[in-house]
Amino acid sequence: MSVVELQNVSRWYGNVVAVNDISMTLQPGVTGLLGPNGAGKTTVLHMMAGFLSPSRGAVTIDGKPTWRNPSIYRTLGLVAEREAVHGFLTARQFVIACAKMQKLPDPEAAAARALAMVEMTDAQDRRIETFSKGMRQRARVAGALVHEPQVLLLDEPFNGMDPRQRMHMMDLLHSLGDRGHTILFSSHILEEVEQLSGLVQVIVAGRLAASGDYRRIRRLMTTRPHVFALQSSDDRRLAVALIGEKSVSGVEIESGGLTVRASDYGSFTRALPRIALGEGIRLRRLLPSDESLESVFSYLLEA
Numbered sequence: 001m002s003v004v005e006l007q008n009v010s011r012w013y014g015n016v017v018a019v020n021d022i023s024m025t026l027q028p029g030v031t032g033l034l035g036p037n038g039a040g041k042t043t044v045l046h047m048m049a050g051f052l053s054p055s056r057g058a059v060t061i062d063g064k065p066t067w068r069n070p071s072i073y074r075t076l077g078l079v080a081e082r083e084a085v086h087g088f089l090t091a092r093q094f095v096i097a098c099a100k101m102q103k104l105p106d107p108e109a110a111a112a113r114a115l116a117m118v119e120m121t122d123a124q125d126r127r128i129e130t131f132s133k134g135m136r137q138r139a140r141v142a143g144a145l146v147h148e149p150q151v152l153l154l155d156e157p158f159n160g161m162d163p164r165q166r167m168h169m170m171d172l173l174h175s176l177g178d179r180g181h182t183i184l185f186s187s188h189i190l191e192e193v194e195q196l197s198g199l200v201q202v203i204v205a206g207r208l209a210a211s212g213d214y215r216r217i218r219r220l221m222t223t224r225p226h227v228f229a230l231q232s233s234d235d236r237r238l239a240v241a242l243i244g245e246k247s248v249s250g251v252e253i254e255s256g257g258l259t260v261r262a263s264d265y266g267s268f269t270r271a272l273p274r275i276a277l278g279e280g281i282r283l284r285r286l287l288p289s290d291e292s293l294e295s296v297f298s299y300l301l302e303a
Protein backbone atom coordinates (compact mmCIF):
# COMPACT_ATOMS: atom_id res chain seq x y z
CA MET A 1 0.00 0.00 0.00
CA SER A 2 1.35 3.40 -0.94
CA VAL A 3 0.71 6.99 0.03
CA VAL A 4 1.28 9.90 -2.35
CA GLU A 5 1.93 13.28 -0.84
CA LEU A 6 2.24 16.83 -2.10
CA GLN A 7 3.65 19.31 0.39
CA ASN A 8 3.23 22.98 -0.48
CA VAL A 9 3.84 22.25 -4.13
CA SER A 10 3.99 24.98 -6.75
CA ARG A 11 4.94 24.73 -10.38
CA TRP A 12 5.30 27.53 -12.82
CA TYR A 13 6.09 27.65 -16.54
CA GLY A 14 7.78 31.02 -17.12
CA ASN A 15 5.22 33.53 -15.90
CA VAL A 16 2.34 31.05 -15.75
CA VAL A 17 1.65 29.66 -12.30
CA ALA A 18 0.10 26.26 -13.12
CA VAL A 19 0.07 24.90 -9.55
CA ASN A 20 -0.01 27.19 -6.56
CA ASP A 21 0.96 25.92 -3.10
CA ILE A 22 -1.00 22.65 -3.12
CA SER A 23 -0.78 20.12 -0.30
CA MET A 24 -2.64 16.82 -0.47
CA THR A 25 -2.31 13.23 0.66
CA LEU A 26 -3.62 10.28 -1.34
CA GLN A 27 -4.34 7.04 0.47
CA PRO A 28 -5.06 3.63 -1.12
CA GLY A 29 -8.39 3.59 -2.97
CA VAL A 30 -9.74 5.74 -5.77
CA THR A 31 -9.55 9.54 -5.64
CA GLY A 32 -10.85 11.93 -8.27
CA LEU A 33 -8.85 15.01 -9.27
CA LEU A 34 -11.46 17.44 -10.46
CA GLY A 35 -11.05 20.83 -12.08
CA PRO A 36 -11.94 22.85 -15.17
CA ASN A 37 -9.67 22.91 -18.21
CA GLY A 38 -6.33 24.51 -17.48
CA ALA A 39 -6.70 24.13 -13.70
CA GLY A 40 -3.40 22.34 -13.34
CA LYS A 41 -4.51 18.68 -13.20
CA THR A 42 -2.03 17.39 -15.77
CA THR A 43 0.78 19.32 -14.11
CA VAL A 44 -0.07 17.72 -10.74
CA LEU A 45 -0.20 14.22 -12.26
CA HIS A 46 3.09 14.69 -14.10
CA MET A 47 4.82 15.89 -10.95
CA MET A 48 3.46 12.85 -9.06
CA ALA A 49 4.78 10.62 -11.84
CA GLY A 50 8.24 12.18 -11.64
CA PHE A 51 8.04 13.68 -15.16
CA LEU A 52 8.15 17.27 -13.97
CA SER A 53 10.02 18.90 -11.15
CA PRO A 54 8.07 20.97 -8.67
CA SER A 55 9.26 24.59 -8.72
CA ARG A 56 8.72 24.60 -4.99
CA GLY A 57 7.67 22.01 -2.39
CA ALA A 58 7.96 18.23 -2.32
CA VAL A 59 6.15 15.42 -4.13
CA THR A 60 6.71 12.01 -2.54
CA ILE A 61 5.49 8.44 -2.68
CA ASP A 62 5.92 6.68 0.66
CA GLY A 63 8.25 9.47 1.69
CA LYS A 64 10.52 9.15 -1.37
CA PRO A 65 10.72 12.03 -3.84
CA THR A 66 9.34 11.27 -7.31
CA TRP A 67 11.63 13.72 -9.13
CA ARG A 68 15.05 12.43 -10.22
CA ASN A 69 14.35 9.08 -8.63
CA PRO A 70 14.06 6.42 -11.36
CA SER A 71 13.44 3.63 -8.83
CA ILE A 72 10.03 5.24 -8.19
CA TYR A 73 8.87 3.95 -11.60
CA ARG A 74 8.58 0.49 -10.08
CA THR A 75 5.91 1.87 -7.76
CA LEU A 76 3.81 3.86 -10.21
CA GLY A 77 2.05 3.71 -13.54
CA LEU A 78 0.81 6.70 -15.54
CA VAL A 79 -1.84 6.68 -18.24
CA ALA A 80 -1.23 10.05 -19.87
CA GLU A 81 -3.95 11.99 -21.66
CA ARG A 82 -2.39 12.48 -25.05
CA GLU A 83 0.00 9.66 -25.63
CA ALA A 84 0.24 8.05 -29.02
CA VAL A 85 0.37 4.29 -29.06
CA HIS A 86 1.73 2.59 -32.17
CA GLY A 87 -1.39 1.34 -33.88
CA PHE A 88 0.41 -1.41 -35.76
CA LEU A 89 1.24 -3.23 -32.52
CA THR A 90 -1.19 -5.74 -31.11
CA ALA A 91 -2.33 -5.14 -27.54
CA ARG A 92 -0.14 -8.02 -26.42
CA GLN A 93 2.96 -6.68 -28.21
CA PHE A 94 2.37 -3.25 -26.70
CA VAL A 95 2.01 -4.55 -23.14
CA ILE A 96 5.03 -6.85 -23.55
CA ALA A 97 7.05 -3.79 -24.69
CA CYS A 98 5.94 -1.99 -21.50
CA ALA A 99 7.00 -5.04 -19.45
CA LYS A 100 10.41 -5.02 -21.12
CA MET A 101 10.87 -1.34 -20.36
CA GLN A 102 10.27 -2.22 -16.73
CA LYS A 103 12.89 -5.00 -17.13
CA LEU A 104 10.50 -7.62 -15.79
CA PRO A 105 11.94 -11.15 -15.68
CA ASP A 106 9.04 -12.72 -17.62
CA PRO A 107 7.47 -10.04 -19.84
CA GLU A 108 5.06 -12.45 -21.57
CA ALA A 109 3.58 -13.70 -18.32
CA ALA A 110 3.33 -10.18 -16.88
CA ALA A 111 1.60 -8.94 -20.05
CA ALA A 112 -0.86 -11.85 -19.98
CA ARG A 113 -1.69 -11.02 -16.35
CA ALA A 114 -2.19 -7.31 -17.06
CA LEU A 115 -4.32 -7.96 -20.15
CA ALA A 116 -6.50 -10.36 -18.15
CA MET A 117 -6.91 -7.71 -15.49
CA VAL A 118 -8.39 -5.26 -18.00
CA GLU A 119 -10.37 -8.06 -19.69
CA MET A 120 -8.54 -7.81 -22.97
CA THR A 121 -7.36 -11.41 -23.27
CA ASP A 122 -9.73 -12.18 -26.15
CA ALA A 123 -8.67 -9.08 -28.10
CA GLN A 124 -4.96 -9.21 -27.25
CA ASP A 125 -3.82 -10.27 -30.72
CA ARG A 126 -5.67 -7.52 -32.56
CA ARG A 127 -3.81 -4.44 -33.70
CA ILE A 128 -4.43 -1.40 -31.52
CA GLU A 129 -5.50 0.69 -34.54
CA THR A 130 -8.55 -1.57 -34.88
CA PHE A 131 -9.68 -0.83 -31.31
CA SER A 132 -12.42 1.47 -30.11
CA LYS A 133 -11.37 4.37 -27.89
CA GLY A 134 -12.43 2.39 -24.80
CA MET A 135 -10.42 -0.68 -25.75
CA ARG A 136 -7.41 1.44 -26.62
CA GLN A 137 -7.62 3.05 -23.22
CA ARG A 138 -7.82 -0.34 -21.51
CA ALA A 139 -4.75 -1.51 -23.43
CA ARG A 140 -2.90 1.55 -22.15
CA VAL A 141 -4.05 0.81 -18.61
CA ALA A 142 -2.70 -2.74 -19.02
CA GLY A 143 0.62 -1.23 -20.15
CA ALA A 144 0.70 1.01 -17.08
CA LEU A 145 -0.22 -1.89 -14.77
CA VAL A 146 2.11 -4.51 -16.19
CA HIS A 147 4.66 -4.16 -13.36
CA GLU A 148 1.87 -4.23 -10.74
CA PRO A 149 2.51 -0.72 -9.41
CA GLN A 150 0.97 0.35 -6.12
CA VAL A 151 0.11 3.78 -7.55
CA LEU A 152 -1.85 4.33 -10.75
CA LEU A 153 -2.31 7.83 -12.17
CA LEU A 154 -4.74 8.46 -15.03
CA ASP A 155 -5.19 11.74 -16.89
CA GLU A 156 -8.77 12.14 -18.19
CA PRO A 157 -9.20 8.39 -18.70
CA PHE A 158 -12.86 8.67 -19.74
CA ASN A 159 -12.45 11.25 -22.50
CA GLY A 160 -14.21 10.17 -25.66
CA MET A 161 -15.68 7.01 -24.16
CA ASP A 162 -19.29 6.00 -24.58
CA PRO A 163 -21.31 5.23 -21.41
CA ARG A 164 -20.74 1.48 -21.62
CA GLN A 165 -16.97 1.85 -22.01
CA ARG A 166 -16.99 4.35 -19.20
CA MET A 167 -18.80 1.92 -16.92
CA HIS A 168 -16.33 -0.80 -17.75
CA MET A 169 -13.36 1.42 -16.96
CA MET A 170 -14.99 2.55 -13.73
CA ASP A 171 -15.49 -1.07 -12.65
CA LEU A 172 -11.84 -1.74 -13.38
CA LEU A 173 -10.60 1.22 -11.34
CA HIS A 174 -12.95 0.31 -8.50
CA SER A 175 -11.65 -3.22 -8.32
CA LEU A 176 -8.04 -1.98 -8.35
CA GLY A 177 -8.86 0.47 -5.57
CA ASP A 178 -10.51 -2.31 -3.55
CA ARG A 179 -7.32 -4.35 -3.91
CA GLY A 180 -5.35 -1.61 -2.16
CA HIS A 181 -3.92 0.35 -5.11
CA THR A 182 -3.68 4.11 -4.75
CA ILE A 183 -5.47 5.52 -7.76
CA LEU A 184 -5.84 9.12 -8.86
CA PHE A 185 -7.75 10.01 -12.02
CA SER A 186 -8.39 13.48 -13.38
CA SER A 187 -11.61 14.74 -14.88
CA HIS A 188 -13.37 18.00 -15.59
CA ILE A 189 -16.75 16.30 -15.38
CA LEU A 190 -18.26 16.25 -11.95
CA GLU A 191 -20.66 13.38 -12.59
CA GLU A 192 -17.81 11.14 -13.64
CA VAL A 193 -16.03 11.73 -10.39
CA GLU A 194 -19.20 11.27 -8.39
CA GLN A 195 -19.84 7.85 -9.91
CA LEU A 196 -16.35 6.61 -9.34
CA SER A 197 -15.08 7.99 -6.13
CA GLY A 198 -16.23 9.31 -2.79
CA LEU A 199 -12.98 11.16 -2.37
CA VAL A 200 -12.23 14.22 -4.41
CA GLN A 201 -9.51 16.81 -4.72
CA VAL A 202 -10.81 19.87 -6.55
CA ILE A 203 -8.35 22.27 -8.14
CA VAL A 204 -9.21 25.60 -9.66
CA ALA A 205 -6.69 27.95 -11.25
CA GLY A 206 -3.79 26.03 -9.73
CA ARG A 207 -5.13 26.05 -6.18
CA LEU A 208 -6.73 23.34 -4.09
CA ALA A 209 -10.33 24.54 -3.83
CA ALA A 210 -11.88 21.64 -1.94
CA SER A 211 -10.76 18.29 -0.71
CA GLY A 212 -12.39 15.28 0.86
CA ASP A 213 -15.74 13.56 0.76
CA TYR A 214 -17.67 14.13 -2.41
CA ARG A 215 -20.97 14.55 -0.59
CA ARG A 216 -19.70 17.55 1.30
CA ILE A 217 -18.59 19.22 -1.90
CA ARG A 218 -21.84 18.20 -3.51
CA ARG A 219 -23.84 19.94 -0.80
CA LEU A 220 -21.99 23.15 -1.56
CA MET A 221 -23.03 22.73 -5.14
CA THR A 222 -26.65 21.71 -4.98
CA THR A 223 -27.91 25.15 -4.16
CA ARG A 224 -26.06 26.69 -7.09
CA PRO A 225 -27.78 27.30 -10.42
CA HIS A 226 -26.69 24.83 -13.07
CA VAL A 227 -26.61 24.83 -16.84
CA PHE A 228 -27.10 21.61 -18.78
CA ALA A 229 -26.81 20.75 -22.45
CA LEU A 230 -29.53 18.32 -23.38
CA GLN A 231 -30.45 16.35 -26.48
CA SER A 232 -33.57 14.24 -26.88
CA SER A 233 -35.84 12.62 -29.46
CA ASP A 234 -38.09 15.73 -29.41
CA ASP A 235 -36.32 18.83 -28.08
CA ARG A 236 -39.21 21.23 -28.71
CA ARG A 237 -41.80 19.21 -26.86
CA LEU A 238 -39.33 18.56 -24.02
CA ALA A 239 -38.66 22.30 -23.77
CA VAL A 240 -42.37 22.97 -23.30
CA ALA A 241 -42.66 20.26 -20.63
CA LEU A 242 -39.56 21.51 -18.80
CA ILE A 243 -40.82 25.08 -18.54
CA GLY A 244 -43.55 23.79 -16.21
CA GLU A 245 -41.00 22.22 -13.85
CA LYS A 246 -40.26 24.39 -10.83
CA SER A 247 -36.53 23.59 -10.62
CA VAL A 248 -36.09 24.87 -14.20
CA SER A 249 -35.44 28.58 -14.49
CA GLY A 250 -34.84 28.79 -18.25
CA VAL A 251 -34.80 26.76 -21.46
CA GLU A 252 -33.26 27.74 -24.80
CA ILE A 253 -33.74 25.80 -28.00
CA GLU A 254 -30.65 25.69 -30.18
CA SER A 255 -29.78 23.78 -33.33
CA GLY A 256 -27.84 21.10 -31.44
CA GLY A 257 -30.31 20.65 -28.56
CA LEU A 258 -31.51 22.44 -25.47
CA THR A 259 -29.71 24.56 -22.94
CA VAL A 260 -31.50 24.23 -19.62
CA ARG A 261 -30.92 26.38 -16.55
CA ALA A 262 -31.84 24.65 -13.32
CA SER A 263 -32.09 26.44 -10.01
CA ASP A 264 -31.58 23.24 -8.06
CA TYR A 265 -29.34 20.50 -9.32
CA GLY A 266 -30.87 17.63 -7.31
CA SER A 267 -34.53 18.40 -8.06
CA PHE A 268 -33.83 18.91 -11.74
CA THR A 269 -31.89 15.69 -12.26
CA ARG A 270 -34.65 13.78 -10.42
CA ALA A 271 -37.47 15.49 -12.33
CA LEU A 272 -35.98 15.16 -15.83
CA PRO A 273 -36.34 11.37 -16.30
CA ARG A 274 -39.88 11.52 -14.91
CA ILE A 275 -40.88 14.30 -17.32
CA ALA A 276 -39.28 12.59 -20.31
CA LEU A 277 -40.95 9.29 -19.47
CA GLY A 278 -44.34 10.99 -19.05
CA GLU A 279 -44.00 12.67 -22.46
CA GLY A 280 -42.65 9.56 -24.18
CA ILE A 281 -39.45 11.42 -25.10
CA ARG A 282 -36.08 9.66 -25.20
CA LEU A 283 -33.16 11.47 -23.60
CA ARG A 284 -30.06 11.12 -25.74
CA ARG A 285 -27.56 13.26 -23.92
CA LEU A 286 -27.35 15.26 -20.73
CA LEU A 287 -24.17 17.11 -19.92
CA PRO A 288 -23.54 19.77 -17.35
CA SER A 289 -22.06 22.57 -19.44
CA ASP A 290 -18.53 23.58 -18.69
CA GLU A 291 -19.64 27.10 -18.07
CA SER A 292 -21.78 26.06 -15.13
CA LEU A 293 -19.04 23.86 -13.79
CA GLU A 294 -16.58 26.68 -13.92
CA SER A 295 -18.96 28.81 -11.91
CA VAL A 296 -19.28 26.04 -9.33
CA PHE A 297 -15.53 25.70 -9.18
CA SER A 298 -15.10 29.42 -8.67
CA TYR A 299 -17.73 29.25 -5.99
CA LEU A 300 -15.77 26.54 -4.21
CA LEU A 301 -12.68 28.65 -4.48
CA GLU A 302 -14.46 31.57 -2.86
CA ALA A 303 -16.05 29.41 -0.14
Ligand SMILES: Nc1ncnc2c1ncn2[C@@H]1O[C@H](COP(=O)(O)OP(=O)(O)OP(=O)(O)O)[C@@H](O)[C@H]1O
Pocket residue numbers: 013016017018035036037038039040041042043044188
Ligand atom coordinates in the same frame (compact mmCIF):
# COMPACT_ATOMS: atom_id res chain seq x y z
N1 LIG B 1 4.64 23.39 -20.96
C1 LIG B 1 3.91 24.44 -20.60
N2 LIG B 1 4.33 25.70 -20.85
C2 LIG B 1 3.61 26.78 -20.49
N3 LIG B 1 2.42 26.72 -19.86
C3 LIG B 1 1.92 25.50 -19.60
C4 LIG B 1 2.63 24.30 -19.96
N4 LIG B 1 1.88 23.23 -19.56
C5 LIG B 1 0.78 23.74 -18.99
N5 LIG B 1 0.78 25.10 -19.00
C6 LIG B 1 -0.24 25.99 -18.43
O1 LIG B 1 -0.40 25.64 -17.07
C7 LIG B 1 -1.78 25.69 -16.68
C8 LIG B 1 -2.22 24.34 -16.17
O2 LIG B 1 -2.19 23.39 -17.23
P1 LIG B 1 -2.55 21.84 -17.04
O3 LIG B 1 -2.37 21.18 -18.37
O4 LIG B 1 -1.81 21.29 -15.90
O5 LIG B 1 -4.10 21.93 -16.66
P2 LIG B 1 -5.24 20.83 -16.76
O6 LIG B 1 -6.11 21.05 -15.58
O7 LIG B 1 -4.65 19.49 -16.92
O8 LIG B 1 -5.99 21.25 -18.06
P3 LIG B 1 -6.63 20.35 -19.22
O9 LIG B 1 -7.81 19.69 -18.60
O10 LIG B 1 -7.00 21.38 -20.24
O11 LIG B 1 -5.56 19.40 -19.67
C9 LIG B 1 -2.52 26.16 -17.92
O12 LIG B 1 -2.68 27.55 -17.83
C10 LIG B 1 -1.59 25.79 -19.05
O13 LIG B 1 -1.79 26.66 -20.13
